[in-house]
Amino acid sequence: xxxxxxxxxxxxxxxxxxxxxxxxxxxxxxxxxxxxxxxxxxxxxxxxxxxxxxxxxxxxxxxxxxxxxxxxxxxxxxxxxxxxxxxxxxxxxxxxxxxxxxxxxxxxxxx
Amino acid sequence: xxxxxxxxxxxxxxxxxxxxxxxxxxxxxxxxxxxxxxxxxxxxxxxxxxxxxxxxxxxxxxxxxxxxxxxxxxxxxxxxxxxxxxxxxxxxxxxxxxxxxxxxxxxxxxxxxxxxxxxxxxxxxxxxxxxxxxxxxxxxxxxxxxxxxxxxxxxxxxxxxxxxxxx
Numbered sequence: 001x002x003x004x005x006x007x008x009x010x011x012x013x014x015x016x017x018x019x020x021x022x023x024x025x026x027x028x029x030x031x032x033x034x035x036x037x038x039x040x041x042x043x044x045x046x047x048x049x050x051x052x053x054x055x056x057x058x059x060x061x062x063x064x065x066x067x068x069x070x071x072x073x074x075x076x077x078x079x080x081x082x083x084x085x086x087x088x089x090x091x092x093x094x095x096x097x098x099x100x101x102x103x104x105x106x107x108x109x110x111x
Numbered sequence: 112x113x114x115x116x117x118x119x120x121x122x123x124x125x126x127x128x129x130x131x132x133x134x135x136x137x138x139x140x141x142x143x144x145x146x147x148x149x150x151x152x153x154x155x156x157x158x159x160x161x162x163x164x165x166x167x168x169x170x171x172x173x174x175x176x177x178x179x180x181x182x183x184x185x186x187x188x189x190x191x192x193x194x195x196x197x198x199x200x201x202x203x204x205x206x207x208x209x210x211x212x213x214x215x216x217x218x219x220x221x222x223x224x225x226x227x228x229x230x231x232x233x234x235x236x237x238x239x240x241x242x243x244x245x246x247x248x249x250x251x252x253x254x255x256x257x258x259x260x261x262x263x264x265x266x267x268x269x270x271x272x273x274x275x276x277x278x
Contacts, residue, residue, distance in 0.1 A: 003230045007221045009123050015148075015214040016130045022206025028139055028185060032146050035177070036130050037262035039153050041171075046162050046240075047232050056277060066239045067248045072164055074249070077172050078260045082267035084177045089183045089275040095188050096277075 006047035027091050027101040031084075038080050040053035042073045115234050118159060126152035139185050150174040160232065162240030166210055 013036055020033030027029030056065040091101060098105050129148035136142045150173045157166035221227065238244060249257055 001246050003189075003227055004221060005119070005123075006232060007227070008218060011214060011217050011221070012127055013130055015123060015210045016127070016134065017208035018213060019207055020134045023203045023211055024134065027114070028212050029142055030183065032133055032142060035146065035173070036133065036149060039150065039169075042165075043153055043156055046165060048158050049239065050160050050233045050237060053237050053239050054231060057233070059130070059236065064239060064244060065246055066250070066273050070162055070165055070240055070245055071249055071253055073162075074168065075253075075256060075260065077168060077188060079263070080175060081172055082263050084180060084202070084275065085267050085271045087268050088180055089271040092184060092187070093168065095276050101188065104251070108225070 001036040003047060003051050006044060006058065010040040013037075013043070025102050025104055027094065027103050027106075027107070031087055031091070035080070035084075038076060041077055044074075045069045045073050114158065118155070119234075122152045122155040122159065126156070140182070143185065145177050146181075147174050150178070159234055160240065161235055161237050164240060164242040164245050172188050180253075 002092075017033045017037035017040065020036065021030050024030055024033070046069065047065035052069075053063060053066035056063040094106065095101055126149055129145045129152065131140045131147040133149065136145060150169060154166045154169045154174070157163075157169060
């Protein structure tokens with residue numbers, strides 16, 4: 001499979017995420033769009049790791065090229081899990097103060 | 112067209128269609144369910160790339176833990192009604208145009224890049240995605256980041272409790 005297919009797929013997913021962040025007003029949907037963007041990047045990292053592995057494994061059958069890319073994806077997932085827990089706590093706090101998750105009510109940080 | 116290519120296209124269509132439905136659904140609960148479909152499709156892509164460890168971790172962490180957290184928050188705040196006030200249509204149009212512009216510029220760049228010509232992704236074969244090989248690298252050269260991520264989790268946990276508790 002040519003690498004371009006994966007690039008276009010990740011790019012399309014990332015653009016959908018950008019469109020979501022820019023067009024929706026619900027803070028939770030915006031957060032979900034950010035998750036879509038993170039996953040698009042993860043998919044691209046795995047595809048590139050397999051691309052470099054495919055080139056290297058021809059000359060060296062015990063090649064380990066590309067494990068770094070997949071471990072980066074693992075660490076991105078770790079950071080995303082921590083980010084979601086804090087972000088959702090912030091959204092809950094915001095809802096408690098304003099009784100809304102509409103980001104247009106949040107244009108001022110005080111009250 | 113081989114079976115692998117058919118699977119690639121099916122998973123791609125599922126991922127993109129579900130991602131669009133995340134944005135187009137009015138009800139936030141439906142958005143979460145569509146997002147779970149996106150994560151399953153991306154996990155399918157990982158399996159197709161023979162990144163088995165990441166496929167399972169993606170399912171457990173994203174589709175399992177994170178999405179349950181999202182659902183909990185939505186149900187806790189009783190947001191499962193279609194209550195989003197209509198946004199200015201020009202703002203929506205501007206957002207879609209900005210995203211489309213990003214898409215077109217970067218796809219032009221991908222089309223032009225000489226480094227990417229005749230490079231292929233290895234599907235179905237290759238054992239770097241197996242947990243044995245990833246674990247060896249993770250616990251030797253990436254041991255320090257792995258341990259630091261536990262501190263990150265601890266601070267995230269403390270932060271979530273401090274932010275979330277009633278003052």
